Amino acid sequence: SYELTQPPSVSVSPGQTARITCSGDALPKQYAYWYQQKPGQAPVLVIYKDSERPSGIPERFSGSSSGTTVTLTISGVQAEDEADYYCQSADSSATYQVFGGGTKLTVL
Amino acid sequence: QVQLQESGPGLVKPSETLSLTCTVSGGSISSYYWSWIRQPPGKGLEWIGYIYYSGSTNYNPSLKSRVTISVDTSKNQFSLKLSSVTAADTAVYYCARGVLLWFGEKLIYYMDVWGKGTTVTVSS
Numbered sequence: 455s456y457e458l459t460q461p462p463s464v465s466v467s468p469g470q471t472a473r474i475t476c477s478g479d480a481l482p483k484q485y486a487y488w489y490q491q492k493p494g495q496a497p498v499l500v501i502y503k504d505s506e507r508p509s510g511i512p513e514r515f516s517g518s519s520s521g522t523t524v525t526l527t528i529s530g531v532q533a534e535d536e537a538d539y540y541c542q543s544a545d546s547s548a549t550y551q552v553f554g555g556g557t558k559l560t561v562l
Numbered sequence: 563q564v565q566l567q568e569s570g571p572g573l574v575k576p577s578e579t580l581s582l583t584c585t586v587s588g589g590s591i592s593s594y595y596w597s598w599i600r601q602p603p604g605k606g607l608e609w610i611g612y613i614y615y616s617g618s619t620n621y622n623p624s625l626k627s628r629v630t631i632s633v634d635t636s637k638n639q640f641s642l643k644l645s646s647v648t649a650a651d652t653a654v655y656y657c658a659r660g661v662l663l664w665f666g667e668k669l670i671y672y673m674d675v676w677g678k679g680t681t682v683t684v685s686s
Contacts (some may be wrong), residue, residue, distance in 0.1 A: 455623065455624065483668070484668065484669065485665075485668055485669070485670055487672040489607075489673075491607075495678075496656055496676040496677065496678055496679055497599075497607065497656075497673075497676055498676070499672060499673065499674050502670075502672045502674075503665075503670055503672075508674065540606065540607050542607075542609070542672065542673075544669055544671060548668075548669035548671075549620075549623075550609070550620065550621070550622055550623055551609040551622075551671060552609065553599075553606060553607040553608065553609060554606070555606045556606040556607070
């Protein structure tokens with residue numbers, strides 16, 4: 455079965471830039487999406503179609519894609535950005551959807 | 563503003579069938595894909611499947627043999643049934659609205675509105 459791989463944790467100081475990666479063999483063929491989940495809350499979509507930002511999501515959130523890796527970048531990290539982040543994409547045939555294992559972002 | 567609300571039993575016995583309903587308010591269930599996602603305690607998200615308002619479905623291969631998702635457009639609701647449950651099915655279950663488009667040869671599919679989730683425990 456298809457898998458997306460994320461680092462378990464990323465730590466940054468306030469004001470710095472956080473980069474969270476997601477790797478998968480099908481990512482050159484399929485778009486990726488990113489969700490933010492705070493404790494006890496439902497996930498919130500922060501990036502769609504690799505790099506598009508939904509309305510209401512701060513400009514400090516951006517996404518990029520290169521080969522088999524997609525990256526969520528949070529510029530000027532704020533304390534409120536501390537959360538779990540999940541990537542989502544499809545297998546190479548677009549048959550089913552998969553989530554990455556999640557990355558816990560800690561703001562020091 | 564579209565809102566989703568999950569409902570159903572919070573406790574299910576092993577080997578029985580888990581049944582949940584998601585009620586869509588503030589918008590029509592037509593023209594979107596409606597999804598179920600779950601999250602075991604302390605773990606990550608797992609996509610279960612989706613249904614189009616017309617009734618076509620797509621399921622996670624790892625759960626396909628046990629999952630049925632249905633839609634009732636007259637009630638603006640869609641439902642999840644998961645059979646032969648075990649303790650491994652204990653999780654928070656979320657319903658979500660999905661957007662699905664084709665952009666050239668690439669599939670676009672993401673979930674832009676989520677319910678708050680409901681906890682289901684499998685235990686005797």
